[in-house]
Amino acid sequence: MPYAPQQNGKVERSNRVVVEMALAMRQTADMGERFWSDAAKTTAYIRNRFPSKVLAGKTPIEVLTGRAPALNKPRVLGCDAEVLSKAQRQKLDAKTARGVFIGYEKSGVAVFGCPVVRRQ
Incomplete structure (x- = not known):
């Protein structure tokens, strides 16, 4: 199959890194499947906003x-928040x-889930 991601080792590795980071963040935040x-x-979103050696220290964005x-207010996935109603x-x-x-929109706006239901 031409142009399949399986034929590009760099893309496969990048996809694997995204999957592993997402899994680690979700588990650390104790968020469900x-x-x-x-x-x-x-x-x-995070990977596209941090410098890369491949891009000579520039970010993909x-x-x-x-x-x-602008990285003025980075947030940790799963952190508690007060959401303006x-x-x-x-x-x-x-x-x-x-x-x-719970994440970012494409525009960079933070997304929050309400109400809080935490495991104790």
Whole structure:
């Protein structure tokens, strides 16, 4: 089969690194199997924003866009978070809900899951 990833050892190795990083992050965060895709997307997001020796110390995003990515607030997968609630509320109601960081969108916006259900 032409152009299959199996024919490119570098791509295979890169895919393997993404899978292993996603597995490690998901296990460290004690997140369930259903968050597998979120962990993989977060891994790709992180890898694309850190310098690479192959690219002479530049990031893949920098090579693609010509601008260095902003890494002002990196988050750890599965960390606790307070998520601002946009629901209709009364004056004395809570303005936030407890949540968990589950990854990044393509645009770089952080995604949080609510409500928190943690294993004790």
